Amino acid sequence: MTQTVKDIAAALGAKAYGAVDLSVSGLSEPATAGLDDLALAMSPAYGDALAQGKARAAVVWAGADWQALGLEAAIEAPRARLAMAGLTQMLDIAPVGVGISPHAVIDPSAQIEQGASIGHFSIVGAGAVIGVGCRIAEHVSIGAGVTIGDGGKIHAGVRIMRGVHIGARVILQPNVVLGGDGFSFVTSAPSNVEIGRKTLGKTPFTAPDDPTQHRIHSLGGVVIGDDVEIGANSAVDAGTIRATSVGNGTKIDNLVQVGHNVQIGDDCLLCAQTAVAGSARIGDRTVLGGKSGVGDNLTVGADCVIGGAAIVLSDVPVGSFMMGYPAQQMLTYRARERQLRQANIRNKSVPKLDERY
Numbered sequence: 001m002t003q004t005v006k007d008i009a010a011a012l013g014a015k016a017y018g019a020v021d022l023s024v025s026g027l028s029e030p031a032t033a034g035l036d037d038l039a040l041a042m043s044p045a046y047g048d049a050l051a052q053g054k055a056r057a058a059v060v061w062a063g064a065d066w067q068a069l070g071l072e073a074a075i076e077a078p079r080a081r082l083a084m085a086g087l088t089q090m091l092d093i094a095p096v097g098v099g100i101s102p103h104a105v106i107d108p109s110a111q112i113e114q115g116a117s118i119g120h121f122s123i124v125g126a127g128a129v130i131g132v133g134c135r136i137a138e139h140v141s142i143g144a145g146v147t148i149g150d151g152g153k154i155h156a157g158v159r160i161m162r163g164v165h166i167g168a169r170v171i172l173q174p175n176v177v178l179g180g181d182g183f184s185f186v187t188s189a190p191s192n193v194e195i196g197r198k199t200l201g202k203t204p205f206t207a208p209d210d211p212t213q214h215r216i217h218s219l220g221g222v223v224i225g226d227d228v229e230i231g232a233n234s235a236v237d238a239g240t241i242r243a244t245s246v247g248n249g250t251k252i253d254n255l256v257q258v259g260h261n262v263q264i265g266d267d268c269l270l271c272a273q274t275a276v277a278g279s280a281r282i283g284d285r286t287v288l289g290g291k292s293g294v295g296d297n298l299t300v301g302a303d304c305v306i307g308g309a310a311i312v313l314s315d316v317p318v319g320s321f322m323m324g325y326p327a328q329q330m331l332t333y334r335a336r337e338r339q340l341r342q343a344n345i346r347n348k349s350v351p352k353l354d355e356r357y
Contacts, residue, residue: 002023002024002025002036003023003024003025003090003091004020004021004022004023004024005018005019005020005021005022005023005024005038005057005073005074005075006020006021008024008038008075008087008090009075011086011090012075012077012083012086012087014059014075014076014083015075015076016073016074016075016076017073017074017075017076018057018066018067018071018072018073018074019056019057019072019073020073022056022057022072022073023036024036024037024038024057025037027040027087027088027091028040028053028055029046029049030046030047030049030050030052030053030055030058031049031050031052031053032052032053033050033053033054033055033058034053034054034055035054035055035056037053037054037055038055038057038058038059038075038087038091039053039055039057039058039059040058040059040084040087041058041059041060041061041064041069042059042060042061042077042080042083042084043061043080044061044064047060047064047069050069050070050071051069051070055071056071056072056073057071057072057073057074057075058071058074058075059074059075059076059077059080059083059087060074060075060076060077061076061078061080062076062077062078063076064076099117099118100112100116100117100118101118101119101120101122101138103120103121104118104119104120104121104122104123104124105121105122105123105124106118106123106124107124107125107126107127107128107144109126109127110124110125110126110128110129110130111127111128111129111130112124112130113129113130113131113132113133113134113150114132114133115132115133115134116130116131116132116133116134116135116136117134117135117136118130118136118140119136119137119138119139119140119156120138120139121138121139122136122137122139122140122141122142123140123141123142124136124142125142125143125144125145125146125162126144126145127144127145128142128144128145128146128147128148129146129147129148130142130148130152131147131148131149131150131151131152131168132150133150133151134148134150134151134153134154135152135153135154136148136152136154137154137155137156137157137158138156139156139157140154140155140156140157140158140159140160141158141159141160142154142160143160143161143162143163143164143179144162145162145163146160146161146162146163146164146165146166147164147165147166148160148166148170149166149167149168149169149170149226150168150169151169152166152168152169152170152171152172153170153171153172154172155171155172155173155174155176155232156174156175157174157175158172158174158175158176158177158178159175159176159177159178159180160172160178160179161177161178161179161180161221161222161238162179162221163179163219163220163221163222163238163243164178164179164221164222164223164224164238165221165222165223165224165243166178166224166228167224167225167226167227167228167248168226168227169226169227170224170226170227170228170229170230171228171229171230172229172230173229173230173231173232173234173254174232174233175232175233176230176231176232176233176234176235177234177235177236178222178224178230178235179218179221179222179236179237179238180218180235180237180238181215181217181218181237181238181260182218182237182238182239182240182244182259182261182278183237183259183260183278184215184216184218184240184260184278185213185214185215185216186213186214186216187208187210187211187212187213187214188210188212188214189208189209189210191208192205192208216240217240218237218238218239218240218260219238219239219240219241220238220239220240220242220243220244220260220261221238221239221243221244222236222237222238222239222244222245222246223243223244223245223246224236224245224246225245225246225247225248225249225250225266226248226249227248227249228246228247228248228249228250228251228252229251229252230246230256231252231253231254231255231256231272232254232255233254233255234252234253234254234255234257234258235256235257235258236252236258236262237257237258237259237260237262237278238260239260239261240260242261244258244259244260244261244262244263245262245263245264246258246264247264247265247266247267247268247284248266248267249266249267250264250265250266250267250268250269250270251268251269251270252270253269253270253271253272253274253290254272255272255273256270256272256273256274256275257274257275257276258270258276259275259276259277259278259279259296260278261278261279262276262277262278262279262280262281262282263280263281263282264276264282265282265283265284265285265286265302266284266285267284267285268282268283268284268285268286268287268288269286269287269288270288271287271288271289271290271292271308272290272291273290273291274288274289274291274292274293275292275293275294276288276293276294277293277294277295277296277297277298278296278297279296279297280294280295280296280297280299280300281298281300282294282300283299283300283301283302283303283304283318284302284303285302285303286300286301286302286303286304286305286306287304287305287306288300288306289305289306289307289308289309289310290308290309291308291309292306292307292309292310292311292312292327293310293311293312294306294312295311295313295314298312298313298314298315299315299316300312300315300316301315301316301317301318301319302318302319303318303319304316304317304318304320304321304322305320305321305322306322306327307321307322307323307327307330309325310322310323310324310325310327311325311326311327312326312327313326313327314326324336324337
């Protein structure tokens, strides 16, 4: 998609300099940029690399001497990553809708709104509603009674089970599963887990008379808000009686597990390999770092940051920055790590204290 430097700058709300009518058709790193590419040199660290490529135009850092860098045109971007968001959205090549594939299987009672496309070998169940302009890729399974809001993008291999309701402009990356049964079982007598929690491990565990795990079915479905994105191979389990919910604007990375009955607020970020156990509540705008975990029935307040690999085992107050296992306030965690390292140094068991602490 070809655009002028002037038009790109206007769309970004940025300043353009030089030959602003110059057209570009793609983005590139500075060293490998061609004549028709817009090079991304958004910090001084990338300035020298411009000479290795052939770019005539680039996005540069605030205050850069773009003429000295050998450019004919430049866009000044004070906040590089925000500019990246706008640029990639503008210059991405949107997939072309195929209409309704003759190889799709659509129940006669399903409602397909205007402009929706459904790819090869996808299945749409009874009573499902596919919103205006939705793009359903190939090999997608959409269960009975599912609703998908306008402008949705459902990529290949996605599985949407019955009782799932999805808002507008939602993006589901390949192999997402929404609405599978939660991991919920119960034994006829108290299990060793229940006994351990009650006695704090003081009672030795023994083999139960009846170890059978009785399955608790998930009847509550899933509700996904507007403008949510869910990454490849992630799963959101159905609630037991009430729905599992994901709030408006929340973004979920690849390989994330959201358990049954979980309530996730608006504009949250859940990074890769995060796991949120059943019935936990995550407040608005909270960030869960990669490989972090939240225990069942816990509440993490709004505007929290849970650091990578931190494991939350108790409720977290609003506005907290937590790290470690078990997760604790950042300053407490750093003080504890400092003391531990200093003790180890005295014992000559580890290198000198890392400057980070």
